[in-house]
Amino acid sequence: MSTPSSGRSLPAQQASPLVRIRQNGREYDVRCVPDQTLLTAALSQGAALTYKCLQGECGKCSVQLLAGSSALRSPGAKEREKLGDKLALGYRLACQSSFSSLKQR
Numbered sequence: 773m774s775t776p777s778s779g780r781s782l783p784a785q786q787a788s789p790l791v792r793i794r795q796n797g798r799e800y801d802v803r804c805v806p807d808q809t810l811l812t813a814a815l816s817q818g819a820a821l822t823y824k825c826l827q828g829e830c831g832k833c834s835v836q837l838l839a840g841s842s843a844l845r846s847p848g849a850k851e852r853e854k855l856g857d858k859l860a861l862g863y864r865l866a867c868q869s870s871f872s873s874l875k876q877r
């Protein structure tokens with residue numbers, strides 16, 4: 773069946789906080805999608821991010837967070853290993869960064 777009007781309410785995507793990222797001199801606003809990676813969410817929302825391995829190895833998906841970093845889970849081992857001191861400057865691997873559950877503001 774493909775009837776969408778079943779009385780269910782739509783997800784609160786419009787109320788989702790935004791993360792602002794920069795890669796290769798371009799900035800993108802990405803709506804937070806709980807449990808998705810930043811890369812998956814960004815690509816599905818039209819951001820033209822560069823990436824390659826999806827494994828946290830190549831570093832091609834590196835982005836700098838400009839706003840909304842609290843919406844992401846803490847960096848994992850691969851991010852810490854690959855980015856090192858750049859983490860403190862707001863860089864993350866988009867393929868390894870995932871959104872936490874939406875937080876109350």
Ligand code: FES
Nearest residue numbers: 824826831833867
């Ligand atoms: S795509 Fe290679 S580290 Fe993310």
